[in-house]
Amino acid sequence: MSSSHPMIKAENIHKSYDSLRVLKGVSLSVDKGDVLVIVGPSGSGKSTLLRCINLLVYPDSGSIWIDGILTTHHEVRPEWVREKVAMVFQSFNLFSHLRAVDNVTLGLRKIKGINPEEAREAGIHLLKSVGLEDKIDEYPANLSGGQQQRVAIARALAMNPKVVLFDEPTSALDPEFISEVLDVMTRLANEGMTMIVVTHEIGFAKGVADHLVFLEGGRVLEEGGAREVIESPRRRRTQEFMSKILG
Ligand SMILES: Nc1ncnc2c1ncn2[C@@H]1O[C@H](COP(=O)(O)OP(=O)(O)OP(=O)(O)O)[C@@H](O)[C@H]1O
Ligand SMILES: [Mg+2]
Numbered sequence: 539m540s541s542s543h544p545m546i547k548a549e550n551i552h553k554s555y556d557s558l559r560v561l562k563g564v565s566l567s568v569d570k571g572d573v574l575v576i577v578g579p580s581g582s583g584k585s586t587l588l589r590c591i592n593l594l595v596y597p598d599s600g601s602i603w604i605d606g607i608l609t610t611h612h613e614v615r616p617e618w619v620r621e622k623v624a625m626v627f628q629s630f631n632l633f634s635h636l637r638a639v640d641n642v643t644l645g646l647r648k649i650k651g652i653n654p655e656e657a658r659e660a661g662i663h664l665l666k667s668v669g670l671e672d673k674i675d676e677y678p679a680n681l682s683g684g685q686q687q688r689v690a691i692a693r694a695l696a697m698n699p700k701v702v703l704f705d706e707p708t709s710a711l712d713p714e715f716i717s718e719v720l721d722v723m724t725r726l727a728n729e730g731m732t733m734i735v736v737t738h739e740i741g742f743a744k745g746v747a748d749h750l751v752f753l754e755g756g757r758v759l760e761e762g763g764a765r766e767v768i769e770s771p772r773r774r775r776t777q778e779f780m781s782k783i784l785g
Contacts (some may be wrong), residue, residue: 543606545570545732546591546701551600553586560586561597562756568701568749570605571730575743575764578753579779584736587753588703591734592623605700621649624694628706630686632678632693638665639674642693650697664692668722684715688722695726702726704735738783744768752776 546568553561560583568574576584589595591602593609593616602610609619632641642664643657652660665674668688678686687707694702704723708716720742727733727746737743743750747764752771760767760776768784771777 543603544568545572545605546574546734547601547603548587548591549601551587551590551597551602553583553590553595553597560756561590563600564753564756564758565600566751566758566761568732568734570732572748573727573733573735573746575747575750576734576736576753577738577743577750577779577783578759582753583756584753585705588625588705588734588736591701592625592703593619594625617649621645621697622699623701623703624697624699626687626690626694626702626704626707628710630678630683630690630710632686632689634678637675637677638670638681638689641678641689642696644693645697660696661692664695665689667695668692669718682715683711684718687711687715687719691719691722691726701732701734704733704737706736706738708737708739740768740784752779754779 544567549565551561551564564587566574578584586595590597597610600610601608604619604622607614636644639658639661643661646652646657646660647654662674665671668691670685670688673681673685681689708719711719720739723735724746743764749761750764750767751761752759752767754775760771760773767776768780771780
């Protein structure tokens with residue numbers, strides 16, 4: 539039964555900030571284990587859409603289901619949604635006064651009430667999985683951007699989410715650190731994690747994403763198989779956008 543519904547389904551999502559209409563009826567669906575990449579110009583509503591999906595903001599109208607459970611309409615607690623739907627931000631958002639391992643295990647300790655020894659063991663395991671076994675007790679200030687983002691990914695995985703949303707995870711990084719983060723994301727995708735990734739890293743999108751959505755002006759302008767939309771977009775506007783980001 540559980541395989542009969544998509545892992546993420548959003549239907550006709552509208553969101554405005556005062557008089558600014560940001561999302562104008564967005565629908566999408568992501569099957570379990572699939573990776574959806576979202577591209578689109580600045581201000582098209584990409585971050586707002588991700589924030590609606592993990593209920594950092596409530597849509598004004600429309601419905602969202604996570605693993606078959608309707609999350610909008612206030613039927614479930616937003617905290618439940620944020621445990622199931624983890625988010626990785628462009629700017630890492632690590633606590634500077636906490637060591638890498640303590641950043642990773644904060645949720646386990648404070649929300650799940652797991653004892654410090656057990657949490658630390660889990661944190662070390664997670665940091666190893668992102669290639670940071672030698673940085674367990676470092677503070678964020680002593681880590682490169684790529685390392686900080688990998689700590690943030692380990693933190694996102696700590697609560698054992700069903701879905702991870704990435705909002706331009708590599709766009710704040712120096713070019714030399716981008717691939718180490720994309721490698722971790724690729725491995726996560728290959729292990730079967732369901733992911734939505736806002737990114738303009740087209741190599742990643744082509745190689746890893748199953749589907750791609752092109753958002754403009756708060757609407758889905760084109761969508762389809764990632765490789766098809768990148769290599770042969772049907773709409774003129776998508777063609778223009780792709781040729782811009784492909785350089
Ligand atoms: N909390 C907010 N209050 C008011 N306006 C907002 C808020 N968040 C976003 N907006 C506006 O909504 C529009 C869409 O923003 P959003 O961040 O979703 O776009 P984006 O596609 O992620 O852009 P970018 O590529 O620059 O990250 C923008 O015009 C933005 O200024
Ligand atoms: Mg954004």
